[in-house]
Amino acid sequence: MSAAVGSGPSVGPVDSAATGAPVTVAPAQRTVNRPLALWLGLLGLGLLIGLGAWAYQLSQGLEVTNMRNPMMWGLYITLFMYFVGLSAGGLIVASAGRLFGAGGLKPIVRLAVLEATVAVLLAAIFVLPDIGRPDRAWHLFRYPNFHSPMMWDITIIVVYLLISLTYTWIYARADLARRGSWLALGTKASEAAQKRDERLKLVLAGVGLPAAILLHSITAWIFGLQISRGFWYTALMAPLFIASALVSGTGLMIILALIARRTRRVAFRDTLIAYMGKLLAIFVAVEAFLVFSEMLTAAYPGAGFEGDPVARLLTGRYAGFFWFEVGAGLIIPFALLVVPRLRRNLRWVAVASVLAMVGIFVHRLNIVINGLSFATVPYPPGVPVGTVQPVGTDSFALSLFYYPSWVEWLVALGVLCFGAIVFTVAAWRLPLREAVHG
Amino acid sequence: MPDKVSPIEALSPASRSYGEIGPVSAEPRWAMVVDQERCVGCWSCCVICKSENDVPLGMWWNRIDTVGDALDTPYREQGELAMHWLPLACQHCENPACTRVCPVGATYSREDGLVMQDSGRCIGCRYCLVACPYGVRVFNWGRPERPTEFHTGMVEPRPLGTMEKCTFCVHRLPDGQVPSCVWSCPGQARIFGDLNDPQSRVSRLVRERGGYQLLEERGTDPRVFYLPPRRKRGLEP
Numbered sequence A: 001m002s003a004a005v006g007s008g009p010s011v012g013p014v015d016s017a018a019t020g021a022p023v024t025v026a027p028a029q030r031t032v033n034r035p036l037a038l039w040l041g042l043l044g045l046g047l048l049i050g051l052g053a054w055a056y057q058l059s060q061g062l063e064v065t066n067m068r069n070p071m072m073w074g075l076y077i078t079l080f081m082y083f084v085g086l087s088a089g090g091l092i093v094a095s096a097g098r099l100f101g102a103g104g105l106k107p108i109v110r111l112a113v114l115e116a117t118v119a120v121l122l123a124a125i126f127v128l129p130d131i132g133r134p135d136r137a138w139h140l141f142r143y144p145n146f147h148s149p150m151m152w153d154i155t156i157i158v159v160y161l162l163i164s165l166t167y168t169w170i171y172a173r174a175d176l177a178r179r180g181s182w183l184a185l186g187t188k189a190s191e192a193a194q195k196r197d198e199r200l201k202l203v204l205a206g207v208g209l210p211a212a213i214l215l216h217s218i219t220a221w222i223f224g225l226q227i228s229r230g231f232w233y234t235a236l237m238a239p240l241f242i243a244s245a246l247v248s249g250t251g252l253m254i255i256l257a258l259i260a261r262r263t264r265r266v267a268f269r270d271t272l273i274a275y276m277g278k279l280l281a282i283f284v285a286v287e288a289f290l291v292f293s294e295m296l297t298a299a300y301p302g303a304g305f306e307g308d309p310v311a312r313l314l315t316g317r318y319a320g321f322f323w324f325e326v327g328a329g330l331i332i333p334f335a336l337l338v339v340p341r342l343r344r345n346l347r348w349v350a351v352a353s354v355l356a357m358v359g360i361f362v363h364r365l366n367i368v369i370n371g372l373s374f375a376t377v378p379y380p381p382g383v384p385v386g387t388v389q390p391v392g393t394d395s396f397a398l399s400l401f402y403y404p405s406w407v408e409w410l411v412a413l414g415v416l417c418f419g420a421i422v423f424t425v426a427a428w429r430l431p432l433r434e435a436v437h438g
Numbered sequence B: 001m002p003d004k005v006s007p008i009e010a011l012s013p014a015s016r017s018y019g020e021i022g023p024v025s026a027e028p029r030w031a032m033v034v035d036q037e038r039c040v041g042c043w044s045c046c047v048i049c050k051s052e053n054d055v056p057l058g059m060w061w062n063r064i065d066t067v068g069d070a071l072d073t074p075y076r077e078q079g080e081l082a083m084h085w086l087p088l089a090c091q092h093c094e095n096p097a098c099t100r101v102c103p104v105g106a107t108y109s110r111e112d113g114l115v116m117q118d119s120g121r122c123i124g125c126r127y128c129l130v131a132c133p134y135g136v137r138v139f140n141w142g143r144p145e146r147p148t149e150f151h152t153g154m155v156e157p158r159p160l161g162t163m164e165k166c167t168f169c170v171h172r173l174p175d176g177q178v179p180s181c182v183w184s185c186p187g188q189a190r191i192f193g194d195l196n197d198p199q200s201r202v203s204r205l206v207r208e209r210g211g212y213q214l215l216e217e218r219g220t221d222p223r224v225f226y227l228p229p230r231r232k233r234g235l236e237p
Ligand code: SF4
Pocket: B089, B090, B091, B092, B093, B096, B097, B098, B099, B115, B131, B132, B133, B134, B135, B136, B137, B165, B220
């Protein structure tokens, strides 16, 4: 990431439509250069390690994770939500730009669509290591129960994946046809085809935007509809998820855009980053507002169904995580982005983006772990169901403290590397630069 | 498993009749009453449950929680010490949170309202465990280990990576036998029967002793009713 941060203000290549200067974007490359090979090699290694860890987990069962009956979901589900969020966030920004005429985002629309596609793919993949019987994953299609928010989510993920794949392809096909690639699937690059594609893109933006919003709302409802968890059972869950998706999605888009420009895959002016920085500041503010509203509502009664988990988040065992989320994930990025002088500095925007992304990840962890770490039965002392994890001194009565095991970290690493490989190869082979018409 | 002798068959006929459900209405609605006045926290029901249902080590379908702040320790109420337990297993909710969320319908309500678990269909997503407000489901995190080489259970053991829970000993009901935990309780703190029969023991006890449901306010409508302890057992005379 630091590579992208390096390019100082207004030294990068600029958009030809805006300046009339020759375009300095490299054509889609066919040869692999050294750094690219090294990068892909590293990712491949990570993928192999992850596959090994997953094989180990398959042979031993989910016992090798640190999840147990009282803390039944962990890192995998957190990353699942996180990637759904990254995907939805990226697509919402890209589609809204298209629909509502924020034309300034045009140079990175393809990048955003590609990011959304890869991210939702990763989210779907994260389901596999999480379930106890991946060999039975086909049951989801054979015996669907449409009362289950999880089933709604699987449905929307499949639909959304198809939409974003189409989206990616429609954006690329004229260029692919011009290049004579088989990936164009027989479409021609004519003037008429171009016109038709423009219309199609608008339609897709119109479909993609609600699909992305629905995707993340449904993911929120997996949690927000559960009467068993006071910390989750709030109507604010879906809006909160959308806000956090916008924060993390925009953050990732800024970082990816900077890297893609560094590697000369896209071209845009620095003002675009400043513009996205402004958007990010707004999203962070909305997120902060929703988090505050949620916390206040739950904490005000002082205790009980909702109050206890919140008290624990504010001052208890997970307070460190929560205050990190607030400080590093909300306050600092907002402060950096709200000052116009800093916002025009790519370096600071990049720093703010990374912080905001990490902040949202911690926010998701807080939702899962703090939400689950509360026994709901009125008289909790007793033997926990499942293996007891010795944690600290109060280990015996109820062990609800969770941290991912090394297997979970390695499997997660593998999935991330896989995503990075797909993204890198796609960004390297596909035409990423959006032609600017009129 | 025909050649196995169930614990109940090993008993004399007189003892066996104790474990019989007796006459029920045409459409029985099974329910269990747990008398907190009688429970002494001895875990007998939990142990027989493990053997009846072949529940692996480290997993309990049925467990005994203690009222108060610490395990098997008295709590203070109105200046006096008291000690009570809360035997806890699946509540066989009329409106279960678990069946609603299972993406593949591996947990479902039977015609007669018992909440069942199909380990052949379960994909192990643990969403039901998230949704159940009572924390009574247990997951096969690792390869099931058992204290004996042979299976003690009267039902099929469940495979790795699937969910399981109390079934109200559904395999015993057709023979007119109460669930194992009911039959085994030395304090006779558990009573099993038909809620659709207003004269059954369960119906009468719930009516007369103020039977309450756990987390009633969440609307799950459990079929397990608890009878509150009648008096505080003070340590001073
Ligand atoms: S107690 Fe839990 S597992 Fe049993 S029926 Fe109710 S919600 Fe389902």
